[in-house]
Amino acid sequence: MNTEILGIIAMFGITFLLAIPLGKYIAKVYGGEKTFLDPIFIPLEKLFYKISGINPSKEMTWKQHLVALLSINLLWFLMSMAILMNMSWLPLNPDGNPSQSADLAFNTTISFLVNCNLQHYSGETGISYLGQMWLMFLQFVTAGIGMAAAAVVFKAFREKTTTQLGNFYNYFVKSCTRILLPISLIVAAVLVFEGTPMTFNGKDTITNLQGDTVQVSTGPVAAFVPIKHVGTNGGGFFGANGAHPLENPTYLTNMVEMIAQFIIPMAMVFAFGFFIRKRKFGWMIFGVMTIGFWLLAAPNIVMEMNGNPAIANMGIDISQGATEGKEVRIGAAASGFWSIVTTVISTGSINSMHDSSMPLSGMNELIAMMVNAFYGGVGAGILNIFIFIILAVFISGLMVGRTPEFMGKKIEAREMKIAMIIALAHPFLILGGTAIAAAFPSVGSVAISNPGHHGFSQMLYEYTSSAANNGSGFEGLGDNTLFWNISTGIVLLLGRFLPIIGPVAIAGLLAEKKFIPESAGTLKTDTSTFGIMIFAVIAIIAALSFFPALALGPIAEYFSLK
Amino acid sequence: MKKEILPAIKLTAVLVVLLMVVYPMIVWGMAQFAPNNGKGKVIENNGKKYYSNVGQIFNDDKYFWSRPSAVDYNAAGSGGSNKGASNEEYLATVQARIDSFLVHNPEVKKSEIPVDIVTASGSGLDPHISVQAANVQVKRIAKIRGIEESQIKQLILDNTEKPVLGLFGPERINVLKINLALDNFNKL
């Protein structure tokens, strides 16, 4: 079989096989059960809590969780603005890169704070090593925030009736120390030996073989890249992100980075099943996500491998596929695969330029982010699919002749209101943002770098990526302007915190409700039938909200590409 | 919220120490055991040092050309063309590259030109070309360097990087390495 296809099978297969035990491990971590890393981390965490004056066993209600979560995020926001706007004179700036302007710093801060990592700057020239290290810190902690929020939801469905949903700091610190950090270290070890630099020296100057002098950017890349993937952050150390030969030097690192970003989102699904002691439910969710994932990924792999028909018409050999914006060492198949993985799980790191993807590949990337729940970002994925589950439960509950209930809790007006607001927020932010950019060409669509339908897709992609907290881009967009920095910054903020607040609130409200035992008339939520229902809800909501926009962008481009 | 701020500050402080200082130092420590102490893989040749993973511009007819680059292989930055597949201007550029390639390689049939050699990479620093992209340049290089085509073909075979474990990923040629080999074989 084609070695490019085999590579994809290996990446997916290895991730899947590792995700199950990791899921079990994550469930144990949040459940406070014994794990093999206890001897290292128990004393460490104790020290942390002691210094911070935190009692990790103090139970919190869902509201207290949200207050703690938002407070610490506010703190990081302020710190981040201070660092990014003063990098030029702060230490660790060997290349003498400038400080960021207020609006760019706002955008960058929000972008990393919300685990999105949309970048309106280029890593080589727009940020110092201190800035990079700070962003790396945010990559850890924001992933930890997402996982902690998911853990609150986990907890809400483990107990029959409770207001006590565990301790926020406990979930958060454990996510960072016991899950993100160890995996990052493993990935880093592979990267440094495959040639990813880890140095604090500035740009190197070399004379190339043809005699020209060029500078080569390096830096502490091997520390940055692992957490960028493990935490599904995706912000590149370099402008070219995962396509850059120093971030992703070989096919092996490509596989490792792929598995690194894919594994926690997948494992979280299994962790949910293990944690609430309903493994079958976890498998059902996994099934829905996996089918959705492959429905997007398989066409992309095929389309990218088939290449651009417009170039084929020129009469050359396009058997390597759509190579524009792709690296030879990675190939079209692995690039197409990555383009969907990175968009479904909201990593947003790229190993090929999505702007140059085939039109319908671009559409699939957009759909992946519009759905944002096929696996989804660390923690965030569970939160997002949870909203779809609530909607599916509501409609299918009625269809079997009972007022809807999920995990023994009745879904009533209040929960529906929250779920609908969250479900609405996504199309509102994406379509609203794009509409404003389209309506005001002097500040909005002026930034596009391609004419016609593709130009429209560039704007749509930018807001979709922001709302989905993805961070990838149709990078031709000249987006470091006041308008784009501020508008995407706002979309990023709402796109992050609404989908955290909503599900946590719903879970908290449901947890307080009386538990209703299951009977033969109860809708079973761990069956394939219900899986189909969830899938239908996702497909319908995404398709119905975004079809007109997609028709004007990638679909129109597809039909006009002959 | 006020109650939560103080613990948040203290917790952030300890996490900064762990994640911004201790973690990178561990990675840095590991890097000291890696090739070139983790400063990126380099090739030393004739006393000069090149980053083997960072693509270089090769547009001289005596060398295997590297792929087009949106950043002209200036490794201080990186990036792709970001042109959409239907962009007329972009398609015209590709057509121009094909024409130019045919001018420099008159023996090559158009249908033999592999797409990677006329399209820009994502990073603009792609160190590789496809094996076929090397093969279509053999006649030109042989002529300029005055060596047998078979010898160049052998070089290509020697420099073909195999898939991981022979199973995963594409075959490719590192342009810098093969051009160094070319120079070492036949210094012009």
Next chain:
Amino acid sequence: MSNNKNTSLFQPELLNEAFKQSFVKLNPKIMFRNPVMFTVWIGTLVMLFVSLWTLFGATGQGSFAYNFIVFVILFLTLLFANFAEAIAEARGKAQADSLRKTREETPAKLENGKTISSAQLKKGDVFICVAGDVIPTDGEIIEGLATIDESAITGESAPVIREAGGDKSSVTGGTKVLSDKIKVVVTTQPGESFLDKMIALVEGASRQKTPNEIALTILLAGFTLVFIIVTVTLKPFADYANTPITIAAFISLFVCLIPTTIGGLLSAIGIAGMDRALRANVITKSGKAVETAGDIDVLLLDKTGTITIGNRKATNFYAANGVDQEQLVKAAVLSSLADETPEGKSIIELAGINPSTIKIENPRYIKFTAETRSSGIEYGSTRIRKGASDAIKNLVEKADNIFPSEIAERVKTISSNGGTPLVVSENEKVLGVVELQDIIKPGIQERFERLRKMGIKTVMVTGDNPLTAKFIAEKAGVDDFIAEAKPEDKMNYIRKEQSEGRLVAMMGDGTNDAPALAQADVGVAMNSGTQAAKEAGNMVDLDNDPTKLIEVVEIGKQLLMTRGTLTTFSIANDVAKYFAIIPALFIASIPALKGLNIMNLHSPESAILSAVIFNAIIIPLLIPLALKGVAYKPIGASALLRRNLFIYGLGGVIVPFVGIKLIDMAVSLFM
């Protein structure tokens, strides 16, 4: 329970009223209650202005005719939705009216001898009824006893006995006294009877949205908002793509996408649920009660009348040692000759002897008294008695005869098998035992099986001893039983189940039942029951039929299912509508998008018209389904979901493709 039940959905006289109401309901204040249809209302108004605008020379918005047709179709959409609600209301009202009519303007004789009209009766008034009178209004008997014909209400022709004190003291307005004389106190203010309340509920004045209806309305409002966003943002998108889109196209797109089908039918479904209950002769005090019925987990059922047909039947004769079987049978028959009770009749039936063939000189019949707890016959020197075993034992032992041990043994066996033993003696010597058994209603096992498949636990409540109760419970197939039940036992059972999160339904009639009826999530009071019981429950069953609970549960499930399936259908329809409208919007300026016109519709205008026409006519087409409800099949939740998802989900995707294409073919004939 089969009178005044009109199976035809649309009676001409109702249609008239509904047509009128369809227009009355166009009042924006009324429309506002339904957010989905309210947005259509606004869209219709906009189209009216646009049509006028084009009439007076606006350009770029298409022809006047086209705009006007869109306006008309939208207007029809509104009318159809209003009509759905109006016809449901009219049906419910007609049903209730026909019940109420029977009791209007009946003369009422007061205690003081004056006669006034029933409409003048106030709560607390006392009136008198004698044989032949129609009871003027609902009340409670405070003195006397009467046989009453309740067929006007229940459709049951057999007269019933109602008497002061006890649990059978209620009388219903419109029923007729057949014998005797009763004094009745009025229990409700005029216009406040259950029926009046129900009519008010149906009419909409006091109709409140049920919790589930509210949650569903939120969902639908959410979908409507999504499409407001989609349509509004489409304007700058289209401008950017240099594609002018007419206002008519925008409004059509919007109206087609929002869930108008379910939005238009939602209140009709709710009313129809109450109406179906009423057709089953159950008066519901709120829409919520019907909805809750669909969720019931536990059903408390009285044994007598529900599980067993009220009376026991003789099933066996067991002769004592040394007694001829024939002698026992004959004695048992003789003792039952004057016994008018069903038990007595059943003995004769079992013996297979025609009583008229028995000739006895000067028989003296001994009536059953509470003291002797036996009855019998005496003729000549023969004294035959039959009765409870301890009563006969007393009798026998008083005469210094022995009560045979094998008979004592037999008595015990019969009891433990759920039966009742009657011992027969002749001249104070035991002849044997007649076994009476409870007769389980035919078909009841199947009903319980059906309930079990619905996920409902059935609990039998009986005064029997645990041994008998267990036997009958097993035989009838109920899941649990409460034996030797006292009223507080029911209450405790309900509380226990509720504390575990289950919803409990029960039926009751006595004042004793009132607290339990109030505690239960669905409490169905029998109309014959006391006023207290009727006040406490949230439904009243006019038929006094204990199995009615089962029907009520199914009505509740149907109600919820109809909502769910039509929501699914409505939303699934959008897929096809998109494929009709989106290419139509863009095809002029982006010819490439004709690839999306997979239905190959005639022209952009015909595509848009077809979609809105389909969107409009699907509402009246689904009214019958909304009123009748989706059929409930107890096949388990997952199978049910699969089935409904297949029919209404997949069907909802496919049907509009076919429908829009057909309409387009018709429309294109005129274009």
